[in-house]
Amino acid sequence: MAKKPKASVLGPGLDKAATGIQGLDDLTDGGFPRGRTTLIVGTPGTGKTLMGVEFAIKGAAEYNEPAVIMAFEETGEELAANVRSLGYDLKKLAASKKLIVDHVKVERHEIEETGEYDLEGLFIRLDHSIKSIGAKRVVLDTLESLFAGLPNAGILRAELRRLFGWLKDKGMTSVITAEAGNGHLTREGLEEYVSDCVILLDHRMEDQVPTRRLRVLKYRGSSHGTNEYPFLITDRGICVMPVTSMSYADGPASRERVQTGIPRLDAMLGGKGYYRGSMVLVSGTAGTGKTSIAAKFVEAACARGERSIFLTFEESPGQVIRNMRSIGIDLGRWIKRGLLEFYAPRPTVYGLETHLVTMQRHVEDFDPRVVVIDPISNFTTVATTRDVRLMLMRFGTFLKNKGITALFTSLTPGGENLEFTTVAISSLADTWIFLRDIEIGGERNRGIYILKSRGMAHSNQIREFVLSPKGIDLLDVYLGPSGVLTGSARASREAEDRTQIRRQQQEIKRLEADVRRKRAEAEAQIAKLRGEMESDEIELRQKLTFAKNGLRAQGEERKTMAKSRKADGENAEKPAGRAQGPRRRV
Amino acid sequence: MPTKKKRSKQWELRLYVAGQTPKSLLAFANLKKLCEQHLAGEYRIEVVDLLEKPQLAKGDQIFAIPTLVRKLPTPIKKIIGDLSNTERVLVGLDIRVCS
Numbered sequence: 001m002a003k004k005p006k007a008s009v010l011g012p013g014l015d016k017a018a019t020g021i022q023g024l025d026d027l028t029d030g031g032f033p034r035g036r037t038t039l040i041v042g043t044p045g046t047g048k049t050l051m052g053v054e055f056a057i058k059g060a061a062e063y064n065e066p067a068v069i070m071a072f073e074e075t076g077e078e079l080a081a082n083v084r085s086l087g088y089d090l091k092k093l094a095a096s097k098k099l100i101v102d103h104v105k106v107e108r109h110e111i112e113e114t115g116e117y118d119l120e121g122l123f124i125r126l127d128h129s130i131k132s133i134g135a136k137r138v139v140l141d142t143l144e145s146l147f148a149g150l151p152n153a154g155i156l157r158a159e160l161r162r163l164f165g166w167l168k169d170k171g172m173t174s175v176i177t178a179e180a181g182n183g184h185l186t187r188e189g190l191e192e193y194v195s196d197c198v199i200l201l202d203h204r205m206e207d208q209v210p211t212r213r214l215r216v217l218k219y220r221g222s223s224h225g226t227n228e229y230p231f232l233i234t235d236r237g238i239c240v241m242p243v244t245s246m247s248y249a250d251g252p253a254s255r256e257r258v259q260t261g262i263p264r265l266d267a268m269l270g271g272k273g274y275y276r277g278s279m280v281l282v283s284g285t286a287g288t289g290k291t292s293i294a295a296k297f298v299e300a301a302c303a304r305g306e307r308s309i310f311l312t313f314e315e316s317p318g319q320v321i322r323n324m325r326s327i328g329i330d331l332g333r334w335i336k337r338g339l340l341e342f343y344a345p346r347p348t349v350y351g352l353e354t355h356l357v358t359m360q361r362h363v364e365d366f367d368p369r370v371v372v373i374d375p376i377s378n379f380t381t382v383a384t385t386r387d388v389r390l391m392l393m394r395f396g397t398f399l400k401n402k403g404i405t406a407l408f409t410s411l412t413p414g415g416e417n418l419e420f421t422t423v424a425i426s427s428l429a430d431t432w433i434f435l436r437d438i439e440i441g442g443e444r445n446r447g448i449y450i451l452k453s454r455g456m457a458h459s460n461q462i463r464e465f466v467l468s469p470k471g472i473d474l475l476d477v478y479l480g481p482s483g484v485l486t487g488s489a490r491a492s493r494e495a496e497d498r499t500q501i502r503r504q505q506q507e508i509k510r511l512e513a514d515v516r517r518k519r520a521e522a523e524a525q526i527a528k529l530r531g532e533m534e535s536d537e538i539e540l541r542q543k544l545t546f547a548k549n550g551l552r553a554q555g556e557e558r559k560t561m562a563k564s565r566k567a568d569g570e571n572a573e574k575p576a577g578r579a580q581g582p583r584r585r586v
Numbered sequence: 587m588p589t590k591k592k593r594s595k596q597w598e599l600r601l602y603v604a605g606q607t608p609k610s611l612l613a614f615a616n617l618k619k620l621c622e623q624h625l626a627g628e629y630r631i632e633v634v635d636l637l638e639k640p641q642l643a644k645g646d647q648i649f650a651i652p653t654l655v656r657k658l659p660t661p662i663k664k665i666i667g668d669l670s671n672t673e674r675v676l677v678g679l680d681i682r683v684c685s
Contacts, residue, residue, distance in 0.1 A: 102644060104647065104649055105647045106647075106649070110662070110663065110664050111664050111665075111666060112663070112664070112665045112666070112674055112675070112677065112678030113665075113666055113667050113671075113674070114665050114666065114667040114668070114669045114670065114671045114674045114675045114678065115612075115613075115616075115667035115668035115669055115670035115671055116609055116612075116667055116668045116670070117609070117650045117651060117652060117653075117666045117667040117668065118609070118650065118651055119649055119650055119651070120604040120636070120650075120651035121602065121604070121636060121643050121648040121649045121650055121651045121653065122649040122650075124604060124636045124637070124640045124643055124651075125640065125643045125644060125648070125649070127640065128640035128641060128643070146649075150650070150666075
């Protein structure tokens with residue numbers, strides 16, 4: 001439960017005793033100064049006693065530092081009863097010699113002063129208690145009761161000075177509680193004696209919501225948070241929430257991706273979805289489907305077998321479940337399987353700190369991988385924007401440290417600047433999905449785009465976001481010369497486009513037919529010409545053959561005549577034979 | 587513990603001190619003198635040194651030294667200081683009603 005106190009950022013310096021009080025050790029960089037005295041100042045009812053007692057109990061139960069509580073106002077039984085509700089058993093601690101509660105009763109009407117005295121009796125009692133259990137811590141609550149009981153303030157002051165010196169000599173890590181005074185820090189000016197560490201507690205109403213705050217006024221020799229920090233008294237003791245002192249999430253950031261539950265949205269986010277352990281902000285105007293995106297993410301997580309918490313500050317769980325069923329998301333079945341937990345407090349029932357603590361409590365108890373807050377903008381009904389921002393920062397860091405993927409939805413009021421979140425937490429978000437209305441042609445349609453997504457390639461497109469009983473679908477919007485078109489305007493444009501395309505297809509067909517026809521024509525002509533050519537050729541060949549035959553007949557005749565004349569003999573034949581050769585080849 | 591005597595007026599007084607300090611010695615001397623004067627024969631004084639028995643401080647709710655506790659007659663009364671203001675001691679012990 002209690003962590004080991006972290007090493008000081010200043011390196012080895014002041015030795016500290018961890019208080020074990022949630023958040024306080026972060027603030028004080030390790031706890032109260034060891035071997036010294038810490039003063040806790042506050043008005044009545046701010047939790048001074050509880051802080052002192054918790055310091056003692058944690059020391060005894062968790063840090064093996066037995067403690068003595070000297071209670072001037074409450075009896076041991078009363079104290080035991082008060083801390084029993086925090087789960088601590090004072091009697092058991094006392095029985096195991098870890099803790100002693102010594103009630104010092106100072107009743108004015110029982111006391112008569114008759115001369116010189118000192119408070120040695122108190123020292124002896126304290127010393128006896130310390131020795132009997134080997135105490136390391138001492139809590140004195142509230143020393144000022146002595147001032148009420150003993151009239152001689154002079155003696156008292158001298159003795160208190162001696163007491164604080166004595167505690168220091170004994171090496172006791174001590175806590176003194178004191179009432180806040182008018183004009184002075186404490187009513188009796190105890191701050192004069194205790195100057196190592198002063199914690200101031202305050203309880204005030206802010207917008208009708210009670211808020212407790214803590215401030216480390218002074219811490220000699222140590223760094224500490226200087227702001228006022230809200231704190232709570234819960235059923236597990238005091239819980240301080242140092243928003244600003246928290247560093248960023250420790251450890252390497254996960255490279256693992258988680259699907260959004262909407263495939264097309266995954267595609268827009270580099271094809272893989274959100275980073276595991278990142279903080280996703282879904283903002284948008286009213287009725288744009290923020291809750292649907294959240295529900296889809298939760299459904300996807302549950303389907304992967306991951307536990308999820310759905311914190312709803314606007315609707316009851318039953319209402320969310322019913323509404324999500326209308327777009328085909330069945331959250332009820334995941335609740336039955338124990339994978340999904342709804343937590344739906346009204347924002348106005350608590351102050352911001354209580355919300356933070358109860359949310360953290362739910363997360364710690366349920367141990368989810370995915371947390372949804374729907375919507376964060378409703379917190380502004382109980383606190384200022386700045387406080388809400390700080391609280392979400394704190395919660396976001398808390399979730400990041402646990403590697404939980406967080407999805408916060410935020411309602412954006414309509415108007416000029418839409419890329420603006422009411423609680424101004426956009427800078428905290430790793431991925432910011434923006435939903436908006438697109439008004440065209442008498443219709444409102446939903447548009448979705450990714451404003452930013454750190455560390456991943458993401459789409460710059462606006463898509464139309466359509467909710468139907470089948471679920472969520474992202475459609476390409478029509479990007480034409482007249483801008484982005486959605487809904488039926490887009491549908492009619494698309495119809496026009498289809499007609500256009502059909503027309504073009506017909507044209508193509510016509511042209512193709514033309515081509516075929518032309519070719520056929522041309523081929524027909526070619527065939528005709530070829531026919532003509534062939535008939536010409538035949539005719540010419542006939543003529544040629546005829547001519548050749550004529551020539552041959554002439555030659556034969558000449559031979560016959562020569563034979564008959566017996567004139568030239570062999571010589572007359574040769575030239576005629578040579579001339580005949582090439583002709584035959586034709 | 588002094589034993590109770592069967593007398594209507596029996597005074598049981600306990601003086602808490604821490605060692606033999608001048609204040610303690612003075613307180614004891616003052617008490618002795620006062621008792622002899624006003625409660626002769628009707629009182630018992632027990633001196634408790636808290637340095638020896640620190641565990642006894644809690645029972646009587648002792649924080650100042652010296653403290654005189656009137657155990658009897660009831661109710662318990664506490665008188666702190668060295669008892670040098672006799673008048674106040676007598677008032678404190680209800681021996682003399684303040685006029």
